[in-house]
Amino acid sequence: MEITIDIGYEQLLAAIKKLPAAKIKQLKSVLNEEFIEQKASNDLSDFQEFLLKGPIMNEEQYKQHQANRKNFNSWRTK
Structure with missing residues (x-):
């Protein structure tokens, strides 16, 4: 079963700030640099x-x- 919630960044940030310190620390450990880099490398930019x-x-x-x-190269060299 999967539930998808569409909330904005500001709402998510506000919800995270309301968490207890232990839960914020746990969330921070899950979202480590390796995870973020892997996620960023999988996402394509709009230009890509x-x-x-x-x-x-x-x-x-x-x-x-x-x-x-x-032909263009031969024109340049003449």
Whole structure:
């Protein structure tokens, strides 16, 4: 069974501040640096998601791109 609660950051912070010191210490030990770093590495930024949803080249388009690049490079050196 899973329950999902949608509360804001400020509400969560206020609830945590009302906990007894022992419970805050227990929560802090659970949310250690390793856990936070692992969680952050799994989350994609908006920009990363934007890039992953972007268009990609097929083989034919890539070959055309390479040919165009070769032509542009030859123009620069002349």
